[in-house]
Amino acid sequence: MAGKIMNKKHFLNHVAGQLGRERIMDTVERPEWKHQPQWNVLKDASQDELVDILKEQCKSIHTEVLETNKEQLSSTIQDMIKDNGGGQVVTWDDPRFQDFQVNLETQEDLNIHVWDPRLGDENIRITEQANLGITFSDITLAESGTVVLFSDAGKGRSVSLLPSTYIAIIPKNTIVPRMTQAAEMIEEKVANGEQVASCVNFISGPSNSADIEMNLIVGVHGPIKATYIIVDD
Amino acid sequence: MSMKIGAEKFDERVQEGLSDTFMRGAVSSAQTRFRNGRLNAAEELGGWEEWRNLGEEIRTHTLENIDYYLDLLSEKVAERGGHVYFAQTAEEANNYITNVVKKKEAKKIAKSKSMVSEEIGLNDALKDIGAEVVETDLGEWILQNDDVDPPSHIVTPALHKNREQIREVFHDKLGYSKTDKPEELALFAREKLREEFLDADIGITGCNFAVADTGTVTLVTNEGNARMVTSLPDTQITVMGMERVAPTWNDMEVLVSLLTRAAVGQKLTSYITSLTGVKEEDDVDGPEEFHLVIVDNGRSKILGTEFQSALHCIRCAACINVCPVYRHIGGHAYGSIYPGPIGAVLTPLLGGYEDHKELPYASSLCGACTEACPVKIPLHELLIRHREKIVEEKGEAPVFENISMKAFGMGTASPTMYNIGTKLAPKVMKPMVKDEVISKGVGPLKSWTTARDFPAPGKQRFRDWYKKRQREES
Numbered sequence: 001m002a003g004k005i006m007n008k009k010h011f012l013n014h015v016a017g018q019l020g021r022e023r024i025m026d027t028v029e030r031p032e033w034k035h036q037p038q039w040n041v042l043k044d045a046s047q048d049e050l051v052d053i054l055k056e057q058c059k060s061i062h063t064e065v066l067e068t069n070k071e072q073l074s075s076t077i078q079d080m081i082k083d084n085g086g087g088q089v090v091t092w093d094d095p096r097f098q099d100f101q102v103n104l105e106t107q108e109d110l111n112i113h114v115w116d117p118r119l120g121d122e123n124i125r126i127t128e129q130a131n132l133g134i135t136f137s138d139i140t141l142a143e144s145g146t147v148v149l150f151s152d153a154g155k156g157r158s159v160s161l162l163p164s165t166y167i168a169i170i171p172k173n174t175i176v177p178r179m180t181q182a183a184e185m186i187e188e189k190v191a192n193g194e195q196v197a198s199c200v201n202f203i204s205g206p207s208n209s210a211d212i213e214m215n216l217i218v219g220v221h222g223p224i225k226a227t228y229i230i231v232d233d
Numbered sequence: 234m235s236m237k238i239g240a241e242k243f244d245e246r247v248q249e250g251l252s253d254t255f256m257r258g259a260v261s262s263a264q265t266r267f268r269n270g271r272l273n274a275a276e277e278l279g280g281w282e283e284w285r286n287l288g289e290e291i292r293t294h295t296l297e298n299i300d301y302y303l304d305l306l307s308e309k310v311a312e313r314g315g316h317v318y319f320a321q322t323a324e325e326a327n328n329y330i331t332n333v334v335k336k337k338e339a340k341k342i343a344k345s346k347s348m349v350s351e352e353i354g355l356n357d358a359l360k361d362i363g364a365e366v367v368e369t370d371l372g373e374w375i376l377q378n379d380d381v382d383p384p385s386h387i388v389t390p391a392l393h394k395n396r397e398q399i400r401e402v403f404h405d406k407l408g409y410s411k412t413d414k415p416e417e418l419a420l421f422a423r424e425k426l427r428e429e430f431l432d433a434d435i436g437i438t439g440c441n442f443a444v445a446d447t448g449t450v451t452l453v454t455n456e457g458n459a460r461m462v463t464s465l466p467d468t469q470i471t472v473m474g475m476e477r478v479a480p481t482w483n484d485m486e487v488l489v490s491l492l493t494r495a496a497v498g499q500k501l502t503s504y505i506t507s508l509t510g511v512k513e514e515d516d517v518d519g520p521e522e523f524h525l526v527i528v529d530n531g532r533s534k535i536l537g538t539e540f541q542s543a544l545h546c547i548r549c550a551a552c553i554n555v556c557p558v559y560r561h562i563g564g565h566a567y568g569s570i571y572p573g574p575i576g577a578v579l580t581p582l583l584g585g586y587e588d589h590k591e592l593p594y595a596s597s598l599c600g601a602c603t604e605a606c607p608v609k610i611p612l613h614e615l616l617i618r619h620r621e622k623i624v625e626e627k628g629e630a631p632v633f634e635n636i637s638m639k640a641f642g643m644g645t646a647s648p649t650m651y652n653i654g655t656k657l658a659p660k661v662m663k664p665m666v667k668d669e670v671i672s673k674g675v676g677p678l679k680s681w682t683t684a685r686d687f688p689a690p691g692k693q694r695f696r697d698w699y700k701k702r703q704r705e706e707s
């Protein structure tokens with residue numbers, strides 16, 4: 001259902017008046033910017049170079065990086081879970097787990113909850129108590145060590161936020177140079193008539209704060225620890 | 234709280250700032266750290282000047298067409314089920330928001346950092362209707378628990394407080410019993426605030442940038458509290474200054490890159506969260522109800538004037554972090570929630586000369602701010618224009634000018650600064666050029682004797698000067 005817009009005409013007429021003209025009623029063409037340095041960053045980097053840049057950047061954002069292949073992914077994740085003390089694990093309901101032959105639910109020694117929209121708020125309650133949250137990355141930014149997550153029914157926002165440890169699985173082909181490419185991909189989708197997800201998160205490592213005497217504290221409201229697993233596909 | 238903080242006079246606040254040795258140390262080391270971060274990040278990015286040019290281009294175009302982009306933004310938000318309210322005044326904004334709160338019968342409101350909500354005094358308005366407001370940004374939460382101590386920096390609001398003071402606040406107000414280790418303090422805050430997030434009926438956020446072509450609100454944070462505030466409560470209210478709009482995701486992306494680098498020297502902050510409308514039908518977390526409140530509150534007065542570029546500001550605080558005057562007097566002395574050079578430009582525009590006429594004089598006109606600004610706002614030129622206008626209107630400079638320029642230790646520090654100034658604004662600058670001698674340790678200068686001079690030679694580029702100064706220090 002469409003929302004309401006209130007007080008617009010009066011407000012915008014006044015704004016236009018201040019600018020000394022009538023309100024703009026036609027479409028404004030956004031000009032081609034004269035300066036576009038954003039496209040030059042890591043322009044010629046190969047996919048392997050991007051992986052190296054991503055790994056290097058993760059060192060400065062307190063994020064551990066593991067590399068594995070499709071065959072090993074499932075056992076790598078299981079080891080990760082055990083290394084982090086086990087306990088409740090929450091994952092997205094995401095077909096890529098199947099594609100990558102990761103089947104955690106059948107493991108008896110693991111306590112896995114798969115995000116299930118039919119359960120409503122129960123998902124949040126479980127996730128809030130969880131030790132680990134696991135998602136795939138939808139787009140990965142090498143320069144800043146960022147995983148980009150699009151929310152969806154099976155892809156709850158809380159999975160990467162509420163548990164103490166967050167694990168992102170990064171298929172190698174999702175890695176692009178920087179946020180520039182991610183923004184462009186989103187604009188292309190929109191131009192094709194798709195809707196942008198209600199929540200797009202750009203996540204770079206664990207949560208942190210410098211609010212107490214400028215000391216970096218890792219883990220304030222969100223995860224205390226973040227790990228990326230890069231999968232060669 | 235509104236934009237104006239404290240009832241004391243400007244020179245009293247300056248004195249207070251000067252005599253707070255911890256605050257001064259904290260400010261100067263924060264400045265150094267922020268600035269190092271920014272310079273490194275800028276260097277790494279490469280072509281920083283190109284980036285700044287792009288930032289300026291985007292902001293200039295957007296502000297020139299702001300009615301168009303706000304219109305588009307509101308249509309897109311509504312398409313995605315969000316309500317949009319255009320508020321010309323602080324009062325209109327507060328009325329709208331308090332009405333939503335009343336209608337929802339909300340008791341508890343979790344808030345993530347928002348400068349504009351401070352500016353309009355939203356917390357007080359909410360308290361007046363009996364709602365409990367919890368600030369969830371760590372720095373803001375500390376200040377809130379300390380009987381609403383005002384923020385002193387726009388990125389790290391509790392910069393003026395040391396860990397013992399924070400421990401004391403937690404102990405006295407919240408029964409905290411552990412040490413003053415930052416990690417322990419933060420863990421305590423994490424536990425306390427988790428309860429609040431889960432308990433809150435409404436989340437209120439600010440907005441770093443709103444993307445017009447998809448109706449998307451983008452929040453730039455490190456702690457994760459803005460994510461909590463927009464994931465857990467059923468209702469989300471976002472308050473934005475009307476100038477915070479960007480045409481597309483591509484433009485938002487550039488502005489975010491400029492902001493995170495200029496603000497903290499990070500490539501990106503831990504969380505950039507882009508939210509569009511209400512949650513989708515099968516989504517579990519996210520708001521069912523979303524309100525975007527677009528606030529004018531004096532901004533439109535600046536449009537179409539020679540000060541229009543002040544609205545390009547992306548609130549990165551880079552100008553604050555390089556400002557020698559801020560370094561001396563700290564954030565509270567400005568008497569505004571917007572301190573530093575941008576505060577000295579913006580506050581008189583939003584709040585009028587009458588209350589804030591001293592602020593344009595709280596500057597040495599060294600130009601470091603202008604050089605630091607990622608969207609190339611000519612800050613020190615705007616300060617000079619303010620001074621000219623004050624002289625035009627009042628027929629004379631405020632009496633304060635005499636003490637201020639001396640008190641800031643700038644009087645004799647660097648004659649070249651005055652040459653820059655004199656060239657641009659002879660009639661304002663003249664009296665100060667005459668005034669070349671200051672005697673340390675007298676009157677308002679007493680507490681300055683522990684202050685280090687911070688001359689910024691006019692001809693050197695700021696960065697060269699800064700590197701040189703660093704070498705001298707080490």
Ligand code: SF4
Nearest residue numbers: 546547549550552606
């Ligand atoms: S004026 Fe420029 S440097 Fe200062 S806060 Fe605004 S954008 Fe940053």
